[in-house]
Amino acid sequence: MTYIGETMKAMAWKPPAEFNMPPGKPDWSTHLPAAWVHLPDVFAGAE
Numbered sequence: 155m156t157y158i159g160e161t162m163k164a165m166a167w168k169p170p171a172e173f174n175m176p177p178g179k180p181d182w183s184t185h186l187p188a189a190w191v192h193l194p195d196v197f198a199g200a201e
Contacts, residue, residue, distance in 0.1 A: 169175065186193070
């Protein structure tokens with residue numbers, strides 16, 4: 155993936171105003187959203 159960034163930098167590419175940039179500090183939490191806590195844990199004991 156590094157070569158893609160390098161190529162875009164070499165082209166002096168700038169995102170358009172409507173471009174949706176990813177968050178600077180993404181939330182890597184793997185917890186279910188509060189609305190989903192009632193769902194069964196299908197992976198419980200699946201070792």
